[in-house]
Amino acid sequence: MDPSPAHPPGDLLNWLELPRDVTASILLKLGAIEILTSAQKVCSLWRNICKDPSMWRAVDMRNLGDFDINIDYDLEKMCQHAVDRSGGELVDINIEHFGTDELLKYITESSSKLRRLRLVSCYSISDKGLSEAAGKLPLLEELDISYCSLSKESLEAVGRCCPLLKSLKFNNHGYRRPRIECDEDALAIAESMPELRHLQLFGNKLTNDGLLAVLGGCPKIESLDLRHCFNVTLTGDLGRRCADSIKHLRSPCDSTSDYEFDTEIHDSVSFDEDSASEFSDIDYFSDDDWYYELSGDSDSSDFDMYENGDFFDLSDHGEFIFD
Structure with a gap:
């Protein structure tokens, strides 16, 4: 005889009856933006779980260049809120597309255990900003x-301050013309990052000399990506x-085909800071302690909350945040 099903046909599964660790595992599948703006508002149990520092050891704030998200939310303030919730236990963070020197400083001053950091397309992060941040990241890998x-x-600076660094991605747009050779990046890596195992230099302008320096200075490298490095000739x-x-x-x-970003070869075009600025000059809504603001035509009833077994209406609230 087949055993009786855990829930008879027609019965609805009560999500609140799931073990806490199972619920936490489900919520961890969401990104930080989804948790802060949606998941933690479902009920008091979920909110309690979402405030646990263990939920914030890894913070993925990538927005993939979605400017609509930037307009609706102050991502920098939301990220600070996520870092605060980690209670100093943050080990992995992604602030792709919106990172700034100020945000990076906030993160590194609060997260001495950080091991993984992703700053892709963060044109508002400067050499000075990253150099100062590196000094606070002795465990970065x-x-x-x-x-x-x-x-x-x-x-x-990263090489000097982060002796445990094992993986570096320093990619750019590939150019065949004009032919510009530059080994500065390769030499900096070769002279300061001897523990590297994985190096990706997609679209770099290094030459065979720069590659030789990397091979000599980073003898532990196991994987090396030189795609679109058109000044390198792997012969002889x-x-x-x-x-x-x-x-x-x-x-x-x-x-x-398996590369995650644009692989167009930008021949005869200079991708300089002026053209990059269009991606960083974005005005965010920010009002001191708030990172979310309802637009004038929003239906507040969509944000009814469940707390202590009862729903209540937020229709009288124009803006809100949960501590």
Whole structure:
């Protein structure tokens, strides 16, 4: 005889009866933005779970360049709120597309245990900002600073201050023309990051000399991505050396089908800070202690809350935040 089902047909599963750790596991599938703006408002139990510091050891605030989200929310203030909730236990954070020097300073001053940091397309983070932040990240192991306005200065600072760094992504847009050769980034990496295991330099302007320096200064590298590094020629002794010493090698002309960003080759065009500024000059709604503001035509009834077993109406509240 088949055992009786846990819930007879027609019965509804009560989400509030799930074990706390199961509920927490489900909520962790959401990003920080979804938790702060939606999930924690469902009921008092979920809100209580969402305030647990263990929920904030990893904070994913990526918005993929969605400017509509930027307009609706002050992402910087929301991120600060998430960092506060971690209680100093933050180990992994992604502030892709909206990071600034000020936000990076706030994060690093509160999160000495940080091991993974992703700053992709953060044009408002400067060499000075990253250099100062690196001094507070002695445990950092993984860093992604792709498509930022950064130079060898911050690479050197990261290398000096983060001796445990094992993975670096420092990607850019690839160019064949005009042909510009520059080994500054490669030399900074070679001279300061001996513990690297994984290095991605998509679209870098390094030459064979720069690559030789990296191979010599970072002898533990296991994976190296040189796609769209068109000044590198992996032939002869250099090609053999790379093939013999590196387990996972991506050559300049290898397929980019699995690369997560734009792979267009920007020939004859200079992608400078002026063109990048259009991605950073965004005005956010911010009102001191608030990171969310209802628009004038919003239906407040959509934000009714459940607390202590009862629903209550927030229709009289124009803006709100939960501590």
